[in-house]
Structure formats: C-alpha cells, structure tokens
Amino acid sequence: MPHTTTPATDVHAGPTWRIASPRGRLVTIEGVWGAGKTTAAQLVGARLRRAGFTVQVIHYGGEPGSIGRLSAFLERSPLRARTGLGGYAMPHHSTIDVLLRLCREAHHHVSCFRPALAAADVVLVDHGVYSKLAWALAVLTETAPDTDPARTLQHLRAVVAPWFCEPDVPVYLDTPWPLARERAIARGRGGGDPAAIERLLFLPRYTAAYRQVLAGHKDQVARVRVGLRAAGDVAEEITGRLLGVLRAAPLSATAPGGR
Numbered sequence: 001m002p003h004t005t006t007p008a009t010d011v012h013a014g015p016t017w018r019i020a021s022p023r024g025r026l027v028t029i030e031g032v033w034g035a036g037k038t039t040a041a042q043l044v045g046a047r048l049r050r051a052g053f054t055v056q057v058i059h060y061g062g063e064p065g066s067i068g069r070l071s072a073f074l075e076r077s078p079l080r081a082r083t084g085l086g087g088y089a090m091p092h093h094s095t096i097d098v099l100l101r102l103c104r105e106a107h108h109h110v111s112c113f114r115p116a117l118a119a120a121d122v123v124l125v126d127h128g129v130y131s132k133l134a135w136a137l138a139v140l141t142e143t144a145p146d147t148d149p150a151r152t153l154q155h156l157r158a159v160v161a162p163w164f165c166e167p168d169v170p171v172y173l174d175t176p177w178p179l180a181r182e183r184a185i186a187r188g189r190g191g192g193d194p195a196a197i198e199r200l201l202f203l204p205r206y207t208a209a210y211r212q213v214l215a216g217h218k219d220q221v222a223r224v225r226v227g228l229r230a231a232g233d234v235a236e237e238i239t240g241r242l243l244g245v246l247r248a249a250p251l252s253a254t255a256p257g258g259r
C-alpha cells in the first residue's frame with residue numbers, strides 16, 4: 001500500500017523525539033471496527049497530499065520482533081476468546097490483557113508516531129488512538145461492573161500519560177455499530193466473522209465507552225456522520241475540516257497551504 005508506514009521501522013529513533021519537538025499534526029481516524037477508518041485515511045491522505053502537505057498514513061502492518069510476538073499472542077491467545085453467548089473460554093485476566101495491549105500501544109506511539117510527526121506535516125493514524133482506551137475501558141468495566149467507569153478511565157489515562165500522543169484532531173467516524181458490523185462482515189476480515197458473537201455482544205459497550213473517552217476531548221473531536229454516505233463524500237468532509245485547521249494555524253512559515 002503506498003505511503004503506508006508500519007511501526008518500528010527504526011527502533012533506534014527513540015531518543016530523537018525527546019530532543020526535537022514534533023512538527024506535524026497528529027490526526028487519528030477513530031471509530032468502531034468497520035466504521036470506514038482505513039478507507040477514509042487513504043482517501044484523506046491522498047487529498048491532503050494534493051493540497052501540498054507531506055502526509056504519512058500509519059497502518060499497523062506486520063510488526064517485527066517482540067512486538068510482533070506480543071501481537072500474535074494477544075490476537076490468538078484465549079485471553080479474550082468467548083464461547084457461545086456469554087462468558088470467556090477461561091478466566092479472563094482483563095487487567096493483564098489491557099496492560100499488554102497498552103504496552104504494544106506505547107511502542108507504536110514512541111517508535112512510530114513520534115518519528116513520523118518529526119518528518120511529516122500530517123500523520124494520519126487509520127485505527128484511532130482513543131479506540132484503544134475505549135476498548136480497555138469497555139473490557140475493564142465489563143469485568144469490574146461495580147467500579148465507577150469515570151474512575152476506571154481516570155486510571156487508564158494515568159497509565160498511558162507518559163507516552164500517549166494526544167491527537168491534534170481526532171476524527172470520529174460516527175457509523176452506527178450495526179452498520180459498521182455489516183461492513184466488517186462483508187469485508188471478510190478484522191471482525192468480519194459473522195460467528196464472532198463476541199463482537200456482537202461487545203459492540204454496544206465499546207461504542208458507549210468510546211463516547212465516554214471522546215467526551216473528555218470534545219473541543220478537539222471532529223465528528224463525522226457516515227451512515228450511507230459514499231466514502232469519497234466522507235473523505236471530502238474530513239479533508240475540508242482538516243484543511244481548515246491546518247490553514248488556521250500553520251505548522252511553520254513554509255507549511256504548504258498555510259498562506
């Protein structure tokens with residue numbers, strides 16, 4: 001896929017970001033599985049490039065080394081496997097599951113997002129970052145229903161604070177989860193298993209948790225209604241909104257589109 005960056009291409013880039021301040025804008029495309037994030041990121045990336053910006057679209061591809069092995073473990077292990085209509089296949093250690101996933105996410109923020117931000121005007125993340133907090137919140141509140149979700153979110157935010165790259169513009173694709181699920185099934189991968197009852201049960205909670213996470217950033221969030229609109233139309237709206245932000249506060253004197 002052109003202009004797509006996979007994480008950890010330069011694992012030694014770490015110290016650089018501590019010295020050089022990031023110059024680009026971080027734009028994350030947020031939404032549930034099948035909401036249209038990857039599709040929108042590719043289309044918006046192309047449009048922003050045509051407008052003269054340097055853009056990196058970040059998509060989690062193959063991951064090398066220990067992060068790859070961690071990913072494989074998280075995807076294939078029975079930690080989150082459910083059977084039938086309820087319950088997990090075995091005791092679900094949600095805190096450990098969440099922590100391991102956040103370790104992987106920390107790697108992406110530090111080794112992938114930050115170097116990309118130092119090199120491009122716009123870094124577009126096609127799977128969201130608040131999505132990870134929303135997922136964690138949904139899982140933790142499910143397994144500890146007596147704890148106040150606001151408090152759980154507060155704890156999560158504290159855990160990720162040292163490395164989390166807050167997006168300048170989180171674009172939330174507001175696709176109703178039943179429609180997103182249909183599209184994920186039609187796509188045939190990444191949640192596309194019609195028998196994946198886990199997702200059917202999980203999606204309403206995940207959507208609610210997502211809204212809770214985004215509510216903490218409502219001044220930044222660009223909410224885009226997707227519904228039955230064509231992907232190109234959605235991308236046009238996102239691009240227009242991003243160009244507005246980029247041109248209102250240019251990155252530097254030479255930033256394209258900033259005049």
Ligand SMILES: Nc1ncnc2c1ncn2[C@@H]1O[C@H](COP(=O)(O)OP(=O)(O)O)[C@@H](O)[C@H]1O
Nearest residue numbers: 032033034035036037038039183187229230231
């Ligand atoms: N606006 C749209 N209208 C119809 N189908 C769409 C639209 N956006 C995306 N799709 C299709 O829906 C499926 C899921 O989209 P994708 O971008 O992969 O979602 P995500 O990255 O959020 O999981 C894909 O098959 C894609 O082609």
Ligand SMILES: [Mg+2]
Nearest residue numbers: 037038126127
């Ligand atoms: Mg995707």
